[in-house]
Amino acid sequence: ATSIMERRWEAQRPAVVLKPIAEWEPNNAVWGQNYPREYERYLKTQITDTQTRYGGSFPRDYLKEDPRKVILFAGSAFSLDYLQARGHYHALTDVLKTKRIKYPYNAGTCMACKSTDVPRLMSRMGIAEFYAANFHDLKKEINNPIGCQDCHDPQTMSLRITRPALKEAFAVMGRDINQATHQEMRTLVCAQCHVEYYFKPEPANYLVFPWKKGLSVEDMIAYYDEYNFTDYIHTISGSQIVKAQHPDYELYMTGIHAYQNISCADCHMPYRTEGGLKFTDHHIQSPLLNISNSCAVCHRWSEQELLRRVEAIQDKVQKAMLQAEEALVKAHFDIAAAKKAGLTDEELAKSRQLVRHAQFYWDYVSASNGMGFHSPQESTRILGESLNRAQEARLLAARLLAKKGITDEPQYPDLGTVQKALDIIESYK
């Protein structure tokens, strides 16, 4: 009973601030002195050995798991190195070691979402200057992975937007991000990074979220078409590809949880109560590793039931994804065969345009994290649209090939391993 009494006081204990935090403090450990609970949990994002069916914190190798992806990214560095995200603690290490970084110059923009040093540097250098800087120069000033500074105001600890790209994207849509509610902020801090982006050429490598026409896959590709933006020319088919990058926020926005105003933090950072103190779990990870705190707050089903449902949803998305992928890979080879048979770029333009779209639709889901769970129906719908475009491209190519007297289906190569796929690409260079 003594302890019952003690624990009653717990509920009334005020939080004490030990030490003011400097405006641009990048060091998470410094913040951690004041907020040890949050910091301790944050440190858990170091863990890299958890695994769920489609996620978890181990560095899953997308290319090895499915070498056809190597083909789809032929012409881009994603065909060389593409891992699934792991914890925030590793963000800096991982961007430093990825083969996607170019030498001797790489856009500074690649640092924009990887470190708490970024807001400080941007405020010192200027935004456009930061993006235009050489990544390899910035490295010297960047030492801390993603952390407190990225999401919090050091004075009040309230959430704040530290990345200009999101503010600017809102402004372009005619919205003022300062009007966001508290609940929206619990999503928007994530939307600073977990979104589709591209580097605008002018001002140099300027980070932009392509939301001007809207967040849907249809709106985005229409935007890229209007600006005639292309990430790379596909080595095999010659199509102008836009690589989608983690449109997590955008896909989530079409789902039932966003519709019901459930934020990223509700699932990925559920509240915890320890000793009567309520705090936010800063161990950001797959919620499937913490179902009882994360989902069961709202869903009174058993953990098993929740897990089974999520996996059933994801299995369907994966099946639809692989189906679209199959058609897409073949479409690249079909167009290549047509090219080889002597068809002109003009004659091939329509198929290539279809493939450009098909691949962006596919990638909108594929590059999104969570294997479609964030919006189950929209994911399978988008994959159907992707499939249709890929198959239409193949039909056009087949008819063109026929014009040159080729009526058999092209031979599709064995893509059993990453190396085989890379060799194939080499042969098309």
Added chain:
Amino acid sequence: ATSIMERRWEAQRPAVVLKPIAEWEPNNAVWGQNYPREYERYLKTQITDTQTRYGGSFPRDYLKEDPRKVILFAGSAFSLDYLQARGHYHALTDVLKTKRIKYPYNAGTCMACKSTDVPRLMSRMGIAEFYAANFHDLKKEINNPIGCQDCHDPQTMSLRITRPALKEAFAVMGRDINQATHQEMRTLVCAQCHVEYYFKPEPANYLVFPWKKGLSVEDMIAYYDEYNFTDYIHTISGSQIVKAQHPDYELYMTGIHAYQNISCADCHMPYRTEGGLKFTDHHIQSPLLNISNSCAVCHRWSEQELLRRVEAIQDKVQKAMLQAEEALVKAHFDIAAAKKAGLTDEELAKSRQLVRHAQFYWDYVSASNGMGFHSPQESTRILGESLNRAQEARLLAARLLAKKGITDEPQYPDLGTVQKALDIIESYK
């Protein structure tokens, strides 16, 4: 404690019953004397002027709304007359007047799901004999539309299965329907009729639900392939088509509501209170016409929010459905063109098989009521599978046509009205 409750129910029930009901009483008005509240609400299923975006009780004309359906059903009576379901009260009238009934003989099976006279006749004649009888003979003994007798035991008023086909289908799956829980019964009474079925040739026109391998679309078409079952040969493409008919229960079973044990009755027969008395609303209709009782007790969102969400789900399903439909219609014409160009049935077999499957997948969603709401993700997934098969069939056809020197896309006719579509079919006869 369970038995205390049972006794309470027993104690209260006789107080309400004025007049015992005969074992096979088909007349709803007679039942209504004892249960006026349920009967009055049941009578509301006469209403036929309500309308929602995709449903409602008015007799929506599927063919007029989308004349391409006429083409898809070329070779079957569904191309002549195909309306959306309306209230149970009209079931008998509607089956009597549909152009799908043949003269002078039509299988008695067509009566199986339309009247409360059926259980009585089956118990008198025998099950196989009922199915084998001539519809036009049965008519004389059948006077009452769907009603109380179809779902209730007249003595206890508890739910019971009156249609042998469902019992038999459970037995084939190795399940005993008598073990169903009360909550399951609130779905299974509907699953007596709202399911995919076919007429087994032996014993003559025997009603069977094709669930032996399972309820999924994959399982069903595998079943039909194994039994080599075909509803009709498609007039245009010569494919062997299986028409799917309202697999409402099957599609629902893959959805989140079934997963959470929500029954058909929960949404379509929500509780209603009148004068402090809570009873089951027997006005079975679109729940969107009664959102506040039907959805809002579980989902405490506004009616507007619920409606918007349902419509958003349905819009996506419709879009995917029309996309698959477009490919499917073209596939029929592509195969016809190949046939005309002199390709043999053997050469065309593979495309036709693909079209058979594509159309069954499409119809599994299209013929299901509710425009996919019962299982949003599964609906768009299935439509993607349909699309893929239709496009693969077109690719094969294009390559075959090329072999005959035809490299242009076939000309697709104008299908603007039902009449135009019918004329096209005529030209292929």
Added chain:
Amino acid sequence: MKRPAKYYSGLSGWQQYSLFIIGGVILGIVVFLIRISNAASYALDAPETCINCHVMNDAYASWQRGSHGQAAVCNDCHVPQSNFAAKYAFKAKDGMKHSYVFTLRKEPQVLKLSSGAVGVIQENCLVCHNNQFAMIRLADVSERTCWECHTNIHSRVHSLSASGDALRPRLNDAGLDWMKKGFENE
């Protein structure tokens, strides 16, 4: 699929009475503890009793703002109403378990009804709402609970952290006055 919702069949008579006695004895002997933990209030039905433990705060807040804040108190639903002995035996068993878990800080973040509790509550819904035809039929059913549809009894969201502290009424001070002074001096 659903959590098993067997009716709370009660402990056997023997268990009921011995639990009742043990519970009583414990409460009877440790007078000091009773005073400092407001234990006397546990024998009564006031909802404030339950929030002696802050672990119950969310349940309290959501009850108070739910549809029954004005209609029923915790024990109307959570304790068997069938007879005096059953009621207090259940309370004693429950109370002991709760204090044990709470004191050892073993409480989970998201509480769930124990399987025994489900039937007790379902029965209690009927105690008040028994005069309606269809509900009696529903009550025959052990696989489905009223609150599967009526999700607003507490609220949609269940978690120790779900309700802000502000929703919790101030309790009488716990402990003895001199103890409080002692702490204030620190």
